[in-house]
């Protein structure tokens with residue numbers, strides 16, 4: 001879903017809250033995957049069967065890949081949420097997160113991939129976020 005669609009659907013504060021929740025779900029996923037890796041390393045016995053060692057080594061590698069992916073997602077989501085939170089303040093009346101979406105368009109250089117024109121609900125000032 002595009003950023004402007006998500007903002008239209010539930011507003012900025014709801015979008016922000018969802019980014020934080022999803023980001024922290026990825027953080028918990030990374031932590032659980034790290035525990036999985038630690039357990040696999042703990043039970044790894046090189047004197048055991050070759051198939052058992054390979055299976056545990058595969059679990060370690062997959063767990064480390066999951067940790068890296070989850071930590072990256074966590075940072076991406078929180079970074080994006082923080083960047084948009086800084087832009088969500090009206091330049092005229094200083095109200096936070098109280099705006100309507102006017103229009104959005106693709107902006108590959110933006111962290112969100114979209115540039116969204118918004119209008120303050122308090123004073124009708126317009127600015128760009130994304």
Ligand SMILES: [Zn+2]
Pocket residue numbers: 090091092093094095120121122123124125
């Ligand atoms: Zn305003």
